[in-house]
Amino acid sequence: MRVLVLGGDGFCGWPTSLYLSDRGHDITIADNLSRRKIDIELEVDSLTPIRPIGERLHALKEVSGKEIGFVNVDLATEYDRVVALLEELRPDAIVHFAEQRAAPYSMRTEKTKRYTVDNNVRATHNLLTALATTGIEASLVHLGTMGVYGYGWSGSAPIPEGYLTVKVPTPDGELEREILHPANPGSVYHLTKTLDQLMFSFYASNDRLRITDLHQGIVWGTQTEQTIKDERLINRFDYDGDYGTVLNRFLMQAAVGHPLTVHGTGGQTRAFIHIKDTVRCIELAIANPPEAGAKPLVRNQITETHRVLDLAKMIGDMTGTEIAYLPNPRREAEENELCVRNDQFLALGLKPTTLSEGLLEEVHEIASKYKDRADPAKIIARSVWRQGMETSADLLTELPADK
Ligand SMILES: NC(=O)c1ccc[n+]([C@@H]2O[C@H](COP(=O)([O-])OP(=O)(O)OC[C@H]3O[C@@H](n4cnc5c(N)ncnc54)[C@H](O)[C@@H]3O)[C@@H](O)[C@H]2O)c1
Numbered sequence: 001m002r003v004l005v006l007g008g009d010g011f012c013g014w015p016t017s018l019y020l021s022d023r024g025h026d027i028t029i030a031d032n033l034s035r036r037k038i039d040i041e042l043e044v045d046s047l048t049p050i051r052p053i054g055e056r057l058h059a060l061k062e063v064s065g066k067e068i069g070f071v072n073v074d075l076a077t078e079y080d081r082v083v084a085l086l087e088e089l090r091p092d093a094i095v096h097f098a099e100q101r102a103a104p105y106s107m108r109t110e111k112t113k114r115y116t117v118d119n120n121v122r123a124t125h126n127l128l129t130a131l132a133t134t135g136i137e138a139s140l141v142h143l144g145t146m147g148v149y150g151y152g153w154s155g156s157a158p159i160p161e162g163y164l165t166v167k168v169p170t171p172d173g174e175l176e177r178e179i180l181h182p183a184n185p186g187s188v189y190h191l192t193k194t195l196d197q198l199m200f201s202f203y204a205s206n207d208r209l210r211i212t213d214l215h216q217g218i219v220w221g222t223q224t225e226q227t228i229k230d231e232r233l234i235n236r237f238d239y240d241g242d243y244g245t246v247l248n249r250f251l252m253q254a255a256v257g258h259p260l261t262v263h264g265t266g267g268q269t270r271a272f273i274h275i276k277d278t279v280r281c282i283e284l285a286i287a288n289p290p291e292a293g294a295k296p297l298v299r300n301q302i303t304e305t306h307r308v309l310d311l312a313k314m315i316g317d318m319t320g321t322e323i324a325y326l327p328n329p330r331r332e333a334e335e336n337e338l339c340v341r342n343d344q345f346l347a348l349g350l351k352p353t354t355l356s357e358g359l360l361e362e363v364h365e366i367a368s369k370y371k372d373r374a375d376p377a378k379i380i381a382r383s384v385w386r387q388g389m390e391t392s393a394d395l396l397t398e399l400p401a402d403k
Contacts, residue, residue, distance in 0.1 A: 003020055161341050
């Protein structure tokens with residue numbers, strides 16, 4: 001298939017592009033490199049030494065003989081170029097990763113709130129309009145998030161894959177209806193993903209676009225079979241308070257000798273998936289699109305759920321690192337249940353990589369190997385959900401020499 005990967009320079013997009021290329025698909029990446037610019041703005045860098053996109057693509061050609069195309073385009077602001085790209089490429093499938101994806105960054109300032117909405121909503125809507133206008137029949141696979149469902153809203157009831165069957169009382173008795181699961185965004189970032197869902201429903205119905213929305217859990221791990229082939233192909237690893245995701249942060253913290261930063265009680269339960277499973281899920285999703293005219297197909301892209309404190313204890317026991325309980329900068333329930341249906345990907349053949357298989361490898365191969373690149377001043381999460389909420393002082397001001 002000819003596949004256009006939007007946001008293909010990012011943490012999920014880059015390994016997905018390499019994986020799909022390795023599987024014989026013809027890949028073009030479109031990315032405005034905004035994620036790299038945000039690193040400069042936040043004065044932080046990936047723990048792993050990621051190379052510029054040109055060098056990445058050059059290295060790929062040397063290592064595998066494969067070529068991946070690259071277009072630097074802003075989906076949110078360069079609509080005409082998006083249309084021209086679609087018309088020129090005429091892809092069979094489009095994978096859409098290209099959004100600002102950090103909840104803490106989205107809550108950081110007025111500017112980042114507005115940027116996140118402007119960027120994400122416009123990027124998605126431009127893409128949908130461009131597909132409808134050009135009539136290109138590519139199926140679209142979008143990366144949504146488990147956070148659209150909210151945490152704790154449905155108690156111990158399993159979260160379905162996108163849709164909920166409800167009974168509506170009417171004077172003539174109950175009417176059964178299938179509705180999109182109610183949206184319960186916990187940040188401006190999550191809000192944009194819930195808005196994406198409505199746009200997908202509309203364009204699937206009005207313009208018969210074929211759309212799959214993947215409600216992904218928190219991605220952990222770094223390398224895939226393809227990114228590990230040459231250091232120039234290495235994937236990014238974010239550990240900072242805005243972009244670092246919880247499990248990767250714990251792994252990095254353990255490697256540098258920083259206490260594991262648990263916010264609040266650590267009773268928050270979250271869903272996880274390894275990066276190797278993310279790329280496989282995308283392959284399964286593009287191979288199994290919905291029919292034209294069908295409602296968007298929602299698949300929950302997760303393999304495990306864990307309580308944050310249990311993860312901290314697991315990594316603490318494995319590495320001898322203590323836990324620090326810090327004020328929670330988010331407005332969220334102290335504890336929640338999370339039971340998620342993920343039958344669709346399992347039925348399509350996904351074989352999950354579990355935490356117990358991959359964790360130690362990550363500590364040694366990535367977090368310990370590159371720990372000298374870490375800046376301890378970037379570890380504590382500083383973005384707060386409301387003005388006046390406190391965050392902790394730095395727990396480590398410089399990296400211990402022997403660590
Ligand atoms: N990383 C996770 O744990 C996780 C979990 C659930 C869902 N997701 C979703 O998966 C997708 C990818 O996440 P990621 O971790 O790879 O993020 P990322 O920030 O590493 O990658 C996103 C890429 O999109 C690009 N981009 C952003 N806005 C753009 C625009 N307007 N035009 C062109 N390119 C643009 C960025 O430059 C970046 O390379 C996101 O939509 C995110 O919401 C990620």
